[in-house]
Amino acid sequence: DAKTTQPPSMDCAEGRAANLPCNHSTISGNEYVYWYRQIHSQGPQYIIHGLKNNETNEMASLIITEDRKSSTLILPHATLRDTAVYYCIVGGYNKLIFGAGTRLAVHP
Amino acid sequence: NAGVTQTPKFRILKIGQSMTLQCAQDMNHNYMYWYRQDPGMGLKLIYYSVGAGITDKGEVPNGYNVSRSTTEDFPLRLELAAPSQTSVYFCASSYSTGGRETQYFGPGTRLLVL
Numbered sequence: 001d002a003k004t005t006q007p008p009s010m011d012c013a014e015g016r017a018a019n020l021p022c023n024h025s026t027i028s029g030n031e032y033v034y035w036y037r038q039i040h041s042q043g044p045q046y047i048i049h050g051l052k053n054n055e056t057n058e059m060a061s062l063i064i065t066e067d068r069k070s071s072t073l074i075l076p077h078a079t080l081r082d083t084a085v086y087y088c089i090v091g092g093y094n095k096l097i098f099g100a101g102t103r104l105a106v107h108p
Numbered sequence: 109n110a111g112v113t114q115t116p117k118f119r120i121l122k123i124g125q126s127m128t129l130q131c132a133q134d135m136n137h138n139y140m141y142w143y144r145q146d147p148g149m150g151l152k153l154i155y156y157s158v159g160a161g162i163t164d165k166g167e168v169p170n171g172y173n174v175s176r177s178t179t180e181d182f183p184l185r186l187e188l189a190a191p192s193q194t195s196v197y198f199c200a201s202s203y204s205t206g207g208r209e210t211q212y213f214g215p216g217t218r219l220l221v222l
Contacts, residue, residue, distance in 0.1 A: 036211075043112075043198050043213030044151065087150065095166070096211060098143075098150035 004088045009103045012082075018075040020102050022088030025069045031090050033064060035073045038101070039084040047073065047086075078106045109134050112214035114199050120220045121189040129184040129217050131199030139202045140182040141166075141211065142174065144195040151198060157182055158204075189221045 005023040012018040024033065035047040048055055048062045050071070055062045061074040075082055087101040115130045133140065138159050143151040143166075153166030157176040171193060173185040182201075186193060196218050200211040 041196065041216065043200070043216055044211075045213070046210045049210070095153060095156070096151075097167075098152070100148075100150050 003097075004090055004099055006086075006088050006099065006102045008100065009105070012075075012078045012104060012106050014080060014106055014108050015077055018078040018082065018104060018106070020073040020075075020086050020088075020104065021070065022072070023070045024088070024090045027068050027090050033062065033068075033071050034089040034091075034096065035060070035062065036087045036089065036096075036098075037084040038087070039081075044087065044098075078104075080106050080108070082106050111135065112199055112201055112212050114197075114214040114217050116217060117215070118218045118220075120222060121186075122222060123189060123191065125189050126185070126187050127189070127219075129186075129197055129199075129219075131182045131184065131214060132180050133182075133199075133201040133212070134180065135201060135203070135212065136179060137201035137203045137212070138179065139204050139209070140176065141200040141202075142172070142182070142184045143198045143200065144168065144193075145198060145216075146195050154184065154197075186219075191221050193219065194221045195219060 034049040036044040038044045050062045064071045083106045085101040085103050089096045112133045141156040142154040145151045152168045155174040157163045163174050196216045198216045199214045202209040202211040
């Protein structure tokens with residue numbers, strides 16, 4: 001499974017867009033990019049995933065570069081409840097390898 | 109749907125004791141997983157199952173055992189508890205299709221081994 005690199009922490013003002021980057025330069029052609037988040041000590045929550053094309057759902061947007069070596073998760077209007085650890089994961093086929101993630105702090 | 113449920117929520121064990129962490133899902137998912145999360149760290153896969161009767165090791169299987177006799181249940185067994193097994197344990201399930209999958213996680217079991 002490909003490895004990912006994320007910044008350890010980020011800050012965002014409430015109401016602004018939060019853009020969380022992820023590098024996955026060793027991704028292979030059939031591997032998906034997944035984003036999960038973990039609020040406080042709860043179980044991780046699925047956000048979004050994609051293969052090649054950009055994706056959007058009710059929670060976020062996922063932008064994947066054309067060479068697929070990096071991606072960005074966008075929370076369009078961050079709220080205090082979006083404060084969490086965000087995990088970028090590359091792989092699939094029944095195994096998600098979680099790294100340390102990015103700790104996003106949304107402040108008033 | 110209750111989703112993924114885990115019991116107990118919290119448990120204190122003495123070194124050498126054994127226990128079973130229970131996990132159940134009501135979404136008819138074929139795949140189930142056990143993870144552990146140490147403080148400040150990401151999740152590590154312990155064991156997973158692709159269907160009833162089929163299990164396989166993850167990244168950190170030593171000290172644990174699993175079984176999957178039904179689609180719904182996936183218990184995790186600790187035979188001889190050690191302080192290194194102090195952690196939060198998460199169970200998850202998914203319906204996998206061709207490499208794409210969304211895992212649904214339970215609320216976790218906090219285990220303290222003293």
